[in-house]
Amino acid sequence: MSEGLEWIAREYPEGYALILCENDSASELLYRLSGRPDQGIRLTKADASLIELHNLDPELEDLDHLDQEALSAAGFLGPHISAIARVGTTPGWTFALLTNTGYVSQVDLPVTISYETRAVLHSADVNATQRVAYAVNGRMLSAFDPLHPHYNDGEDPSTLPxxxxxxxxxxxxxxxxxxxxxxxxxxxxxEYEELPAAALTGPTPAG
Known part of the structure; x- marks a missing residue:
């Protein structure tokens, strides 16, 4: 527990989305997020960021050091990609990190990935807007902005005050x-490890 989670704020100054799912494997969380089985793509944080920039403007970043044929076959390339999630495991939990909050702001992510488990989301954008959400088995129990803690959209805010x-x-x-x-x-x-990755393109499947 020496590192905790605080370092994420330092390493992602432009914003991030952290997703935690209890007792899942990396392949299970990949499927929950994307609706597809593990495509065999492994990326560092730097590589995922380059791919996202390339998808916005192919002339902005080249991907010569990556296997572009494999990335294309796995559905990682193109302007339709909303975000790239890298997934890893830590005792008791599986985590995913996204380098932007655009995808999670569009979908009710904790609800859709929490069936038969617990899921936690913390997102923060470059404008300092934050959101914390906690769902269990498809029910949003607590959801709030830490700057405005008295407004909670969950069914049972006491589960995550x-x-x-x-x-x-x-x-x-x-x-x-x-x-x-x-x-x-x-x-x-x-951040420097080649972790299993998923390309996210739209609302996630339920379950």
Missing amino acids: PPTDGWRGRRKHTLAYLSAFFGVCVPSAS
């Missing part, structure tokens, strides 16, 4: 709160 004043505000405080509440950490070394 908003942070108290000592935790409120900055992204790293929210991450520290979630790490302590759920007893979860994500190793910072995962």
Whole structure:
């Protein structure tokens, strides 16, 4: 637990989405997110970011060091790609990290991936807008902005109470709160590891 989650705020200054799913394998979370089995693509954070930039403007970034034929066959290339998720495991949880919040802002992600498990989402964009959501078996139990903790959209906010004043505000405080509440950490070394990845194109399947 030495690293916790706080380092994510430092490594993703332009925004991120952290997804946690309890007791899943990496392949299970990949399927929950994309509706497709593992396509065999393994990416570092740097590679995933380059692919996302390439999809926005192919002339902006070249992918010569990557297997573009494999990426294309697996559906990772093209303007229709909303986000790329990299997935890894940590004791008791599987995690996914996205380099932007556009995808998770469009879909009710924790609900759709939480069937027969628990799912947690923390997203933060470049404008400091945050959202925390907690779902269990397809039910959104708690959902709030840590800056406005009195407004909670969940069915049972007591299952994940908003942070108290000592935790409120900055992204790293929210991450520290979630790490302590759920007893979860994500190793910072995962940023440099080639992790299983999924290309996300739209709303996720339920289950």
